[in-house]
Amino acid sequence: MTIDPYSDIPAYKQLAGGVRALIESGDLAPGQRIPSESDLVQRHGVARETARRAIALLRAEGLIQTIQGQGSFVTDPQEAVTVRCRKGTEIAARMPSPDERRALGIPEGVPIFIVRYPEGQESKLRADSNVILFTEE
Structure with missing residues (x-):
């Protein structure tokens, strides 16, 4: 995934979209840890605040949950x-x-x-x- 600094879409939304795509494709399975803020910063050349906002967006969507001191993990989708x-x-x-x-x-x-x-x-x-x-x- 490449973050386009010239896009009309904010970088944090692009980054969240890339992680969301990995979750939706099954490459990141329920219970699996997603890359940390530091990992996202290094891999994608974004600022720490960009990575933090991307993770917060995914958490707000219910796709991940963050456990203090352990990281962020893909949530298990609930049956309606x-x-x-x-x-x-x-x-x-x-x-x-x-x-x-x-x-x-x-x-x-x-x-x-x-x-x-x-x-x-x-x-x-x-x-x-x-x-x-x-x-x-």
Whole structure:
């Protein structure tokens, strides 16, 4: 992958696109460590901030998760689950708190759905692996 300094696409987005392509092709598999910031800087001749922003973008997309002191790893894609909701159900989306992220096992950058059922029950669901389906019942 070559970073084009004259492109209209910012360098960090080009770099993230290259790593994303490796993930999507399977060259970087779930659980596998992606190149570190230092590796990306050396391999592609970019500034450290460019590498940092590329990694942050991939993390925000839910493609990788970063573990302090260990590096960034490709996340395992979640199988989508369909959640059926009936009339009167309210749904909101937001980013989870750090405690919610840990409790739900959600990588940084993945939003959650807050589902409030007519009976007063509430559920918190990963937005990257749940499909909301409204039924007539």
